[in-house]
Amino acid sequence: MHNPGIRDRLTIQRQIRIGRLFLDIAVAEPRLVRHRTGLIARPTCNQDTSVPPGDVTDAPACPAIDRPAGMHQGPERQTAAVLLIPRHLTCLVYSISLNKLLNRANVSEPAIGAHLSCSWRGFERAARGNGQSRIPRRTIMYSLRTLAFASAVAASALFSTADAHAEAKTITLCWAAWDPANALVELSKDFTAKTGTSVKFELVPWPNFADRMLNELNSKGQLCDLMIGDSQWIGGSAENGHYVKLNDFFDKEGIKMSDFLPATVEGYATWPKGTENYWALPAMGDAVGWTYRKDWFARPAIQAEFKAKYGRDLAPPKTLTELKQTAEFFQGREIDGKKIYGASIYTERGSEGITMGVTNALYPFGFQYQDPAKPYAMEGFVNSPEAVAGLEFYKSLFKCCTPPGASNSYMQEGLDAFKSGQVAMQMNFFAFFPGLYKDPNVGGDKIGFFVNPGEKTVGSQLGGQGISVVSYSQNRNEALAYIKWFADPEIQKRWWALGGYSCHKAVLGDPNFPNTAPFAADFLTAMGQVRDFWQEPSYAQLLQAMQRRVHDYVVADQGTAKQALDLLIQDWTKVFKEDDKI
Structure with missing residues (x-):
């Protein structure tokens, strides 16, 4: 491409002045102008029912047109709406804007793979219909060429912008900032390669994740197209x-x-529980x-x-009682100085x-959230003797066997304690085990x-998440395409290989799965005994109540288990009454 010379610019300006005489004609008779382009692989020529046959030169039957050299060669773009610009606006806006466009884009007429076909007879009819004298055919066609050139320049800029916009199509996935998210960033490059849609990640540290993302949802924000x-x-x-x-x-x-x-x-996708409604x-x-x-x-x-003291081999504990014995054994011990x-x-x-x-x-x-036969009936279940014993055990484990200052520990603190060699054992989510x-x-x-471990029965706290399309997204189709891509069994296998935890049976049901990682077999066992906290709409209030009551007892030494x-049941009862659940 090259900049038009001075003579070219003078010629263009003269043609524009002539062409402007007929802009009112284009406005009066918009059907006279048809925009046909070779810049898009799937033009909408014959689908344009707004132009009756005979008014303009007939267009071909929408054959596939190769893009000119240098144009984007990626996946097909759904740009039919761009092609259906009102015909009078095409001539009007493009002609008036030509000087500005020439200053913005270094283009010349031969470089543009587009043309504007206008009917000179139609222009002449429209002119006479408006009371104007007969205009020589040569003058009309001369001006039409001007309009064609002006439109071509604008079309080049228009479609370059449209194509750049298509290339820059991006969806945002919101999640927590942790190792599995890093794996998903890597995996999502495959989605971009296959679809041309980029994936941006909004990752928030776990302590702030719930507040940040629940506020985003409650405010109907449009930051997230996908939410894990x-x-x-x-x-x-x-x-x-x-x-x-x-x-x-x-x-x-x-x-x-x-x-x-x-x-x-059941845990990540279903609501109400026990139904087949998936979110x-x-x-x-x-x-x-x-x-x-x-x-x-x-x-x-x-x-x-250890064997001399407890009469059994030192090994990973099978019960919570054994877990506490092992923790007590290592507490305060000196290893390697x-x-x-x-x-x-x-x-x-x-x-x-x-x-x-x-x-x-x-x-x-043996703790239960409610009577299995009577939803939201918590008395005798939340505060059962078994539940009391479980809470007392947890406090005893905290008091006897944790590092000093461990009164406000969660995932990161556990990782730090284990990596620094402070502790013999660490409670944490399987998500961190690959790292x-x-x-x-x-x-x-070394690990x-x-x-x-079980005690009277078995049970593990469910972690993990499902991936959802946020209803306020402006990119719903692209977000759904990501869901479809992610559900593919081959993608799920790669997800596991990169450090994510697939839920797909094509991965977990593979007979060789337990051998794919040193923690794979335990992960399968854990997922067979998981239970979860309340998933009610008032989850946040229910959680805050339990955080307070349990922390006050275990860490702050307030009251009995x-x-x-009992106080927790009172808190939860109040929430469920406000929700008209009881």
């Missing part, structure tokens, strides 16, 4: 219209919930598990001392930490994994 939200949000997000219901989309695209692990469908695709399977210092457990002197402690557990109060921790003691002891296994200081042969659970 916590499982407990599903009820409120469904009832308040934050998420798009996906049943029809799943049916249309052949996405079957039966292809995913049942616990993840998310299971995305990130997760549960609370444990890591331990395998190298310390394997030392002969430590093994001999450094004082170490028994275990890191969740005690954080500000967000959800202590609730996500204490439930791993409550569930195995820990790769850690140069405590990973590899081991085990599922949350029974009193804490």
Whole structure:
């Protein structure tokens, strides 16, 4: 391309002056101008029913037209709406704007793969219809060429902008800032390569994740096209219209919930519970598990001392009682000249930490949220003797066997304690285990994994999330395309390989799956015994109440376990009454 010379500009200006004489004709008779372009691979020539036959030169029957050299060669763009610009605006705006466009775009007439076909007879009829004298055909055609050139320049700028906009099409996925999100960033490059749609990630640290994203949803913000939200949000997000219901989309695209692990469908996608109403695709399977210092457990002197004291081999604990014994054994012990402690557990109060921790003691002891036969009837279940025993156990584990100052610990604090060699065992989500296994200081042969131990029964706190389309998104089609792409079994296999936790049976049901990672078998076991916190629309109020009551008892030494659970029932009863649930 080149800049038009001075003579070219003078010629153009003279032609524009002539062409402007007929702009009112174009406005009066918009059907006289037809815009046909070779810049788009799928023109809408014969689909334009607004132009009756005979008024303009007939267009071809929409053959595929190759893009000129240098044009974007990516996936087809749905730009038919751009082609249907009103004909009079095409001539009017493009002609008047020519001088400005020439200053913005270094283009010349031969470089433009577009032309404007106008009917000179139609212009002449319109002119005479407006009371004007007969205009020589030569003058009309001369001006029409001017309009064609002006329109071509503008079309070049227009379609360059449209094509650039198409190339820059971006959707935003909102999630927490942690290792699995990094894996998804890498995986999503495949989606961009296949569709041309870029994926931007809005990642928020876990302590701030719920507040930030729930505020975004409640304010009907348009930041997020896709949301990987916590499982407990599903009820409120469904009832308040934050998420798009996906049943029809799943049916249309052949996405079957039966292809995913049942616990993840119920936990991440379904509301109301027990129905087949889906608001998310299971995305990130997760549960609370444990890591331990395998190298310390394997030392002969430590093994001999442990067996002499407890009468059993030092190994990953099978019960919570064994867990506490092991933690007590390591508490305050000196290893390699450094004082170490028994275990890191969740005690954080500000967000959800202590609730996500204490439930791993409550569930195995027999705690239940409600009467299975009578929803929201909590008396004798939340505060049952089994529940009281579970809460007392958790406090005893905190008091006996955690590092000093561990009164407000959650995921990151646990990771720090384990990586720094402070603790023999760590409670944390399976999501962090791939990264820990790769850690140069405590990973590899030094680390081991085990599922949350049982006691009277088994139970692990469910983690993980589903991926939902936010109903306020301006890019719903692209967001749904991402869901379809992510549901593909081959993509799910890559998701697991990169460090994400697939929920798809094509991955988890593979006979070789337990051998794919040192924590894979324990993950399968954990996902078979998971339970979750309330997923009600008033989840936030319910969670705040439990955070307060449990933290006050376990960490702040206020009251008894029974009193804490009695007060919790009062708090929850008030919430459910306000929601007209009881």
